[in-house]
Amino acid sequence: MMTEYTAHIVIVGGSTGGCAAALAAARMGQNVIITEETGWLGGQLTSQAVPPDEHSHIEQYGCTRSYKRYRDGVRAYYNTHFPLTAEARADSRFNPGSAFVSAISHDPRVGVAVIQEMLAPYVHSGRIRLMMHYRIVSAEADGDRVLSVTVEHAPSGERAILTAPYFLDATDCGDMLPLAGIEYVTGAESIRQTGEPHALPGDPDPADMQAITYCFAMDYKAGEDHTIDRPRDYSFWRDHCPDIWPGKQLSWVAPNPRTLESQQYTLFPKGDLFSLWLYRRLIAKSNFAPGTFESDITLVNWPQNDYWLGPVIDVSEERKLANLDAAKQLSLSLLYWMQTEAPTHDGKTGYPGLRLRKDVVGTQDGLAMAPYIRESRRIRAEFTVIENHLNPQFRKNGRSESYFDSVGIGHYAIDLHPSTGNRTFIDVPSMPFQIPLGSLIPVRMNNVLPACKNIGVTHITNGCYRLHPVEWNIGEAAGALAAFCMQKGYSPRQVRNDPDKLESFQQLLLREGVELQWPTSST
Structure with a gap:
């Protein structure tokens, strides 16, 4: 007989977004199970070993309060445990690597330590259960709801059934989506489908994904x-x-x-x-x-x-x-x-x-525990962000598309690496943008939310929504939404489509330190 665990919210995948989701849900009093295939929580920050890619305003605004806590925690870790030079110790914007890709380029082991410290109060109290070295292998659904997921431990092969009212897919590849029968897309859309100038000129190619x-x-x-x-x-x-x-x-x-x-x-x-x-x-x-x-x-x-x-x-x-x-x-x-x-x-x-x-x-072969995944399966969502919402070429008012249902903000160029369709780089400007709640709501499933790079974006707009602070914000919004729905008895779809419920949720996010729109000066 397999072991069965239950919680208010099951988060499949300990990615950057998955960790943010767990923190948000636990802060709101929900019991959470979070699974992770590798030995490190944190996804692209840690097990994929990618220093944070961030926008130029990150030190002042443009991230959630909890992501700022992560960044502050990194600096505090170095200040506490390392003999810094007097100049470095006095620098409020200390950058351990002095890299020019990131204002806080740091060792992934420090990222692991900071994330563990942020989770510690909830792990120690039992509100968060960590299941390390577990991967999802199957899911059971009934109509428009997922009932359970089955996860398998490596290397023992032991399996466990996880049940909850809400499930979040925070895997870097959207692994839960096909197993639970959730509608999704992969690869590159065509211009005919999206109207995006950088989409494929011919037919869509579901197998055309970033390196x-x-x-x-x-x-x-x-x-x-x-x-x-x-x-x-x-x-x-x-x-x-x-x-x-x-x-x-x-x-x-x-x-x-x-x-x-x-x-x-x-x-x-x-x-x-x-x-x-x-x-x-x-x-x-x-x-x-x-x-x-x-x-x-x-x-x-x-x-x-x-x-x-x-x-x-x-x-x-x-x-x-x-x-x-x-x-x-x-x-x-x-x-x-x-x-x-x-x-x-x-x-x-x-x-x-x-x-x-x-x-x-932290590996024997010297390569990161997991590959850096730039592009995931993406849910078919109530709303999909397209290039024309972000590219300044199409924004006559000088601002990106304004979404009534914003649950966060981000900024980065539309940055696509070479793809499996043998297409070269696509790197074009993007304006500071919002994260619409509609991109987190599947078209049919009622108790599953994406919490990573698997939201309602296209192959093109994934290129700017995939970065560290944006993924963190996506996960935090998903975790908070699941917790809010648990508390109020609403469905995520009801929250988005009822003005009063949406206003209540957005006010909650603001109190939790999630910015919903950019200051005018930044656009």
Whole structure:
């Protein structure tokens, strides 16, 4: 007999959004079960090892109070546990990695610690039950309601049945949707479907999804040799010349995401060239007392290790595993190429002193616990956000679409990486935007909410709704909505479509520190 657990809310997936959802629901007095496939909660912040991608206003506004608590917690962790320089300690906007992709680029292990601390009061009280190393394998539905989900523990194979009045899908791939029979879409829509200028000109392609990436951390020990074993598929990747690339993928030349012209990169800083070392650096050793770190530590999530030769969603398990393995081989091949064959900044060949930091990501192979998933299955929602709502080219009033049912805000460029349809980067401007509640409401199912990148967006608009603070806000809104419905006896659909109920919920979000619209000055 399988063990059965019950709660007010079951959250499938401990992603960035899943953690925010659990915190919101627990704050409102609900009992929560949250499952996670890996050993780390936090998704793209931790198990995927991606430093936060954020907008330029993040230090003043444009995120929820609890996301700000996370960011403050990261800085407090370094201030408490690390010997910082006097300058770094005095900096209220301390950036551990001094990276230029993020104002708070940090070690994923710190992210794990901060998230655990934020959850601790509710975990210790029993309000939140953590089920680590569990993945969803099936779901039982009756009409327009999900009754239970079954999850399986790795490696024991033990299974458990989870029941609740409300279920949230916070998996990075939207894994609950097909298992529960929830209507969803994948891949790229056509212009005929959405009217988006950057949608496919012909037919839609459900298999055309953004690249995934197995990130890894490395430092540099000059004069030492830390060369890894030659990866199994190194010959393939060393010679791989994609049609959408100016040459070999393993090189210091790649398309500029916005202009698509060839762009010259360098590893370490050299003149005006784009330094990949500084791009997503996790630790700048100069921020810490001498001797604390032997080297900077940087995170490799670059154009060179984007994998787009096949999708990992809605394919056979065999094909999924093969593509995941190929993505790992690409990342390992990139490291080996840099260690052995890459042209160096001083005119030589290879950086054997590059050292794979397995400890930073917590794995034996030195690659992140999970691949960075940029694009999920997406629910068929009551409302779908399209490019024309966000792209300034189509906004005559100088603002993005205003939604009556806003449950949060975000901002980032519409940023799409190469796709499994062999399409190149799409990187176009986006205006500061709102998150409409309608994008969180499935067209039919009444007790399931998306809490991650699986909301009602398109292949195009996913490119700006997928970033860390936006995903956190989505999860927080979903968790709060499920808790609100539990307290009031409403359905999510009723909340959105009844003005009084919606106003009551939006006021709750405001009290909880969720911003519903952008200050005029930011747009």
